[in-house]
Amino acid sequence: MTLQSRTSRNAFWPGFRLAVYGMMFGIVFSSSAVLSQEATAEVDNASTMLAPMLAPAAPGNVTVEDAPNDAGHAVIVTFSQSQAPADGQALVLGYEIYRSLARSGPWKKVGAVPSDVDVTASLIYKDAGGSDKSSDDYLPTETDLFYRVRAVTADSTLYSDSEVSAPAQAVGQWWNSGRNPVFFFVLFFTLLTLYFLRVAKQRGDSLYIRPLAGIDAVDEAIGRATEMGKPILYVLGLGTASDIATIASFTILGRVARKVAEYQTDVIVPCYDPIVFTIAQETVRTGYMDAGRPDAYRDDQVYFVTQAQFAYVAAVNGTILRDRPATNIYLGKFYAESLILAETGAIAGSIQIAGTDEIAQLPFFVVACDYTLIGEELYAASAYLGREPLLLGALKAQDYAKAVIVVLAILGVIMSGLGYEGFAKAFEAVG
């Protein structure tokens, strides 16, 4: 049976490949035939004018409002532009915004806005002053502010000022409503998680999750290391304790350490970041304790190397080639060193399991490692390894949230297609 299915695959895939190649070249040639050479834009610079003598019309309707969702050191100034220049009036190039704490001045220039071609449009300037009292640009909170707009021209003597605006105050807000989408999502997700935690507590570990090759490999790898009598190398990457990928990796490290202790093999954890190093020590020690073998833990299993990227890589490379670990596990944040580590591991003949959420490095892990956890799979991995009901529950919540997102995305695309832009806008977080 297997033989038959294999032959049918063999017959199918080369044909498929051929079709893809064909299509590729079809697109290549047809598109290149249509593509024209780049167009060069000619700049028309034949505009010399006589110097006008009169000041431009004044800008008007200066209104000032408190800027929303901030700490109270910014206001938004709106004004209408000067009217189109009459005979002899200078062309307005831009508007300078002046601020004062009193109606009569003194005035301080806070910024400028270039003029718009359409003079009927109102212009907006956000005056975000400093929040530091000693700063030159300090904008006091809850104090009356006055604004004036000056239309400026190419000639610095020709300008005209607007009326002074009505007083306005910059006020700090208690709630950033621009971040409402984020808030609602966190709320939704927290409730979802809490719900599934309850479900998980009742149903135990009977919740279904599909197998993940990379995770199953971890168990095998530990067994293999035991058989070979060789250690396991666990690399947490270059992340700091403030990278969530690293935090996720700690949980996996804890499980790995526990299994390793049960099987009586060794785990080596060279660390890059000192805080990560401290936490990793604690994690591995706990793993050994959970396995009931606290004495087997040695402090030199988890050690700090250095905080320089390539010095760290050089040292880990050395470890890989000298200790010849049976398995290398790379989980966390990785940058350019990903391929150096993975290829050195391949030279040493180790089984390699990698996982990161750094998209730029995923291709290298995919190419050079035996198993790769792509993005979210890294975060899900801890639930797989422990199969603790609580972690499984959280994973379920994640999946349901994803389903909601997929439905929302499809709905959103349809709504935008039908011209209801507001639907997509509702998901935009500002500020």
Added chain:
Amino acid sequence: MIQALFLSPVFSPLFSPLFSVVSHGLGPVFSWIFWILFVAGVGWVFWRTIKGREVERRVIFLMMGLTVAGAVLTGIVLPVQETVVVRNIFDTIENLEEGDKVLLSLDYDPSGAPELQPMAIAVSQHCLEKKLKICYMTLWGTGGAMIADVITAIRPDFPELVYGEDYCNVGYRAGNEAVLKVIATDFRKTFPTDVSGIVLDSLPMMTGVTACPDFSYIVAIGSGRPGIKEWVEYVVEPSGALMGSGAAAVSAPQLYPYYPQQMNGMMGGSKGASEYEKMLRRGYPKYGEFRAQATEIMGPQTVAHVFLMLLIIFANISFFLAKKRKGASA
């Protein structure tokens, strides 16, 4: 003699459309040895492939080294094809007026330098030819040395430049994105002084510069974080400043979505840099005599690409042959 042979009428038609060979000291003597080794090596790898054996990793390493070394020694220069993405930066600078100010941010370290330093140099040369005023800055602690290198590289060609009038260097400030957030609206808050502690107000070229949009053009050249993405997010988007960029080849694909809305042009890797060098040479023929660093890198890069493609083709041939053999024996 060897060089003459290489450039002789017999051989040159063979090579000239492909590449031109520049004199490189002793290079040509070595280069021939390397080329012979390269061809022999590729042949050997091919032979192994046909025989159905895997090629050892070290052989691949050696071949890769030989390929790049041979190309470096030969000094291959390939024809460069210009693209609109790079052209836009060149044209923007070309169309600025004398005395306009340009902000050049060099956000990389020595590892990014082979790709990015040539961009910084070419853009600086172009600006100075156009008599624009350049202000250098960096978001990377290691960038200070890069700025110094650029200035030493271009200084001899423009002996009449005056520091503070024609160019200045405000150096590095710690704070990554925070620096950008501030300078988008207030340049002096983060950079009250230049790199050597001179108050910015006492530099004539910096009068009138209060925020990033006061520069006629910003060119951000960067290889990571903080870099171009942060420039777009924290400077271009809030303040609407005009920006072009130079990115390391690795990060260029991620930055494509910002073109052309947020940045009007982008140089991607050495390819982008060599395009810029070519435009510069065409506009200002005197640069024909100078080293075009990026263009020099492009040759070896392409040869390495050819080698890599050959490797991949061989790998697939050997794979299919192995499968066929397996099928025949089964």
Added chain:
Amino acid sequence: MNRKVMIPIASIIVFIGFLLLKFDFEAVDSSQALWDAFIVTAGGFLTLMIFSFLYRDNPFYKFAEHLYVGVSAAYWMCVGFWSNIVQQAIPHLSPWLSEALDQPFLGYKWDYWIPIAFGLLLLTRLLPDSLKIGWLSKWTLAFIVASTAGLLMTANLKANFISQISSTMSLPLLPDWTGFGDFVSNFDLSYGGQFIKMLSNWVIVVGVISGLVYFFFSKEHTGWFGRVSRLGIWVLMVTFGASFGYTVMGRVSLLVGRLTFLFRDWAGIIS
């Protein structure tokens, strides 16, 4: 004499030979000239030492590796200590200490005591186990992990999640659609063409959704669900291949940079 002694001695002799070769005997400032020669020679040797790793692990690589680890660890410690403790914390903690360390005193700020206290708690790990207070260090770990988790959760959510959803939603699937007849008569395979624009937007929307389906953990990937998730992984793979191909260029340029250094500055083969 065995190899263990011969190799280092021979290397030192070769090194000194190169140093003399690079030394500018006519320089005015001879100590500077010596340093310059040393930099180039050492740079070249260290470069070769690292390259030797490609053949196999060997004493030269081990030497460079261990040197690099020691020096870089100390370098980052000095830099970190200086910028975070001396320049940042001390000017807010003690006028006496800031004067001793040549820093301007910037006024007391009580909140700087928080990290100092947590830091000191962390150091309880170094105390002997018999004192039984090493567990205090866990307070610090709890503080750091929890606060960064809380801090980053929301920031990441906005950048990686909310904004990605909204920008996917607002993609028009029929950009500039002016009717079927128009579409056929203006059929165009260039970037500006309607066909490519439409195709691109469709690919993005379908790619994103099928990619998300691939990341589903609670359902077996079989049937139509399996087919969609398979499409998702295809999109991921084509992207990975493309990124790999794209990166080659940058990596080779680094090697070109190193080889140029070796040939030009160190060996002087090319001008």
Added chain:
Amino acid sequence: MKRQIPLALVFIFGWLMLALYFIPLEGAQKVNENMLDWTSIIGIFALALGIWSLITVNLDRIKHKKRDWQYSFITLFGLFGMIIFGLKFGGENSMFQGQESYMFRHFFNDILIPIYSTMFSLLAFFIASAAYRAFRARSALASILLIGAIIVMIRFFPFVAEYTRPVADWILNVPNLAAKRAIWMGVGLGIVATGLKVILGIERAYMGRD
């Protein structure tokens, strides 16, 4: 006690930092900003632990004459040498000017940067061997990986590039964006889930047990 206090700290600080994100008030944002400073200051204390670990591991190696123990001398020599050069005392004319001192800066910039760039450039070799091993049309997935790589790599050849560049650009812009968005969204969810697990105290491997 040993167990409750850390959990309480996690709960309080986790929710506090989460809440501060939504409160734009000045005081709240100050705390938010200071957090990073705090972490970096604590990081220095952790670094002390790290350096301590580096020293003890190496001394241990020398003491027990473990494999390659001779090289530990080099590490320790580099470490202490650099620390000494990084000291600052003795006024303006002394050799010890902290980070400003000649040896400190130049040793790093001129000696160690070459090692750094060379390590980085090893990637060129590894990329070749990885490509040789992995880019074979073994399965449908591997073939797709291969096609993606080939199309983009051809992009750099003169002559052929004219025809393939549009396709390569398209792949880099369109499917690339789709894949990235899918990964980003998944990662974003994973981050929130992990963050929640930490704050709720479900995920606490990092804290130890007792």
